[in-house]
Amino acid sequence: MNIRIFPDSQTGSVYAAAIVEYVIKSLPSPVLGLATGSTPIPLYEELVRFHKRGLSFAHVTTINLDEYVGLSASHPQSYHHFMYRHLFQHVDVRPDRTFIPDGSASDLAAECARYDDVIRNHPIDIQILGIGVNGHIGFNEPDSALKAHTHVVRLAKETIAANSRFFKPGEAVPVEAITMGLQSILLAKQILLLAFGEEKAEAVANAVYGDVRTSSPASVLQLHPNVTFVLDEAAAKLVLEREQAQASGSAR
Numbered sequence: 001m002n003i004r005i006f007p008d009s010q011t012g013s014v015y016a017a018a019i020v021e022y023v024i025k026s027l028p029s030p031v032l033g034l035a036t037g038s039t040p041i042p043l044y045e046e047l048v049r050f051h052k053r054g055l056s057f058a059h060v061t062t063i064n065l066d067e068y069v070g071l072s073a074s075h076p077q078s079y080h081h082f083m084y085r086h087l088f089q090h091v092d093v094r095p096d097r098t099f100i101p102d103g104s105a106s107d108l109a110a111e112c113a114r115y116d117d118v119i120r121n122h123p124i125d126i127q128i129l130g131i132g133v134n135g136h137i138g139f140n141e142p143d144s145a146l147k148a149h150t151h152v153v154r155l156a157k158e159t160i161a162a163n164s165r166f167f168k169p170g171e172a173v174p175v176e177a178i179t180m181g182l183q184s185i186l187l188a189k190q191i192l193l194l195a196f197g198e199e200k201a202e203a204v205a206n207a208v209y210g211d212v213r214t215s216s217p218a219s220v221l222q223l224h225p226n227v228t229f230v231l232d233e234a235a236a237k238l239v240l241e242r243e244q245a246q247a248s249g250s251a252r
């Protein structure tokens with residue numbers, strides 16, 4: 001696991017964008033695994049800037065991690081709408097090459113199976129991840145067991161609380177989602193997990209240190225050979241404290 005710590009989210013996002021740019025430029029048919037949430041927004045802004053300076057997405061396929069159940073693609077808080085707003089409308093990616101689970105499907109089991117086919121048919125070259133305050137990736141929540149493939153998940157109460165900030169007061173916040181499973185995430189050739197802000201510090205430390213465990217879904221990333229955590233100093237707070245303690249211990 002590589003850990004890169006930056007002074008702030010902006011410089012971390014520029015670093016992540018440069019890695020994604022390299023993948024886009026170096027492969028004939030790159031497949032990007034994309035995430036939503038507030039964390040990757042500066043990364044998408046940077047990619048849009050690269051596009052304005054000539055980076056083409058015409059040969060790119062994108063596969064998103066997840067979508068709320070019950071929200072149509074046109075709902076302003078759906079992840080379909082998020083991706084359109086922050087990336088797709090600004091670049092030349094082909095709409096038929098952007099994949100996001102359909103949270104409004106009438107048969108959710110069939111939609112999960114369809115999405116697993118999409119992932120199988122488009123092996124992901126680089127997967128972008130955020131992390132929930134409880135250590136979830138995609139919407140793979142801490143639980144007594146973790147799931148390999150695309151599935152419907154009941155969101156944890158801390159996730160619903162965290163995501164409620166994006167909804168209008170009084171508006172129903174979704175309690176279920178469709179998410180890519182952990183095997184699908186781990187099959188990506190390269191993974192970049194972005195975490196910014198002190199509220200992510202504990203989730204990051206739980207992912208990086210200790211055993212792989214279901215109480216910290218992001219800890220499964222320890223099993224992957226090419227993962228980079230891109231952190232600001234606030235999200236890296238516990239990592240830095242541990243490194244300092246180790247350094248002063250070995251200096252004694």
Ligand code: GLP
Pocket residue numbers: 035036037038039040065066129130131132133137138139159163
């Ligand atoms: C949601 C998404 C995750 C994301 C997480 C953190 O739950 N499903 O993919 O990583 O939120 O969101 P934020 O980046 O806004 O903190």
